[in-house]
Amino acid sequence: MRLVLSAGAMVSAPGDVLAADAAPNPWFDASYVVDNWDTIVRYLGEHVRLTIGAVVLGALIALPLALLARRYRWLSGPVLGLSAGIYTIPSLAMFAFVFPFTGLTxxxxxxxxxxxxxxxxxxxxLTGLQGVPADVxxxxxxxxxxxARLFWQIDLPLALPAFIAGLRIATVSTVALVTVGVLVGHGGLGQLIFGGFNANFYRAEIVTGTIGCVLLALVADVLLAGVERLSTPWARARA
Incomplete structure (x- = not known):
């Protein structure tokens, strides 16, 4: 049964009304991806930039610290303990500490x-550097x-598998952690996930962001595995 309003609008009778929670809410919708492709690519680009930037900067900081900890053994405990302590800081608190200096950027x-x-x-x-035989x-x-020559020609080649293993783990971990950047409006693909929550748990948007993060982590891991294989030919020969 249909009821016609005085303004000429038509509305369904109570028995025909579709409940809000019964509205179409697919787990994945190709049309959503097509219609929002530019936005998805923009968030993906931000996700990639933040991941690469964080891992590269982290490596530039970690290497000198690892060299110092290898040279002065008494430093290894404090250095590892400090880095582990930083990791336990909740992301919300971390951003609160950094925000006064960098703003919502x-x-x-x-x-x-x-x-x-x-x-x-x-x-x-540090594990890679400590694994270089002392007699060598x-x-x-x-x-x-x-x-300098000792590092580049002896330490680095022998420690490279451990170095790249660390880079692989750090990269995959960072891909996941980028999503918490939604707290300050820069969460890469996490913006899609957060947007889906705000849009009455729109699953297609949430799943699109999630799949994007998973695929990005897999691609990054495969690429780094390829770099390791190409840069350590002696390991392949030994296998």
Whole structure:
């Protein structure tokens, strides 16, 4: 039965009204992806930039700290403990600490992600450096290798598998952590997930953001695995 309003509008009778929670809400909707492709790509680009920036900055900070901890053994405990302590800081508190200096910008997220990556990078870098045989290093010194040459030609090649393993773990972890940047409006694909929650739990938007994060992590991990394979040919020969 239909009721016609005085203004000429038509509305369904009570028995025909579709309940709000019964409205179409698919788990995935290709039309949503097509209609919002530009927005998805923009968020994906931000996600990639934040991930790469955080891991690269984290590596640049972690390597000198790992070298110091290897050289002065008494530093290894404090350095590892400090990085682990930073990792336990909740993201909301971390952004609150950084916000007064960087504001509601992507830099706030980048600083937090960089600090979070240190616990993984420092530990793996230090493990790799400590795994270089002492007799090999002594032999290199006896051949006249200086500190820089010793690092680039002996330490780095032998520690590279552990280095790249750390980079792989840190990258995948960072891809997931970028999503918490929605707290300051720079969460990459996390903006889609958050947007889906705000749109009455619109599942297509939430799943699109989630799948995007998973695929990005998988692609990054495969690429780094390829880099490891190409940069350590001796490991393949030994296998």
């Amino acid at each position: 992507a830099t706030t997220v980048l600083v937090g992600l960089t600090l979070y990556s240190l616990v993984i990078l420092i530990r793996n870098f 290093r002594e032999a290199a010194r006896g051949m006249g290798y200086g500190s």
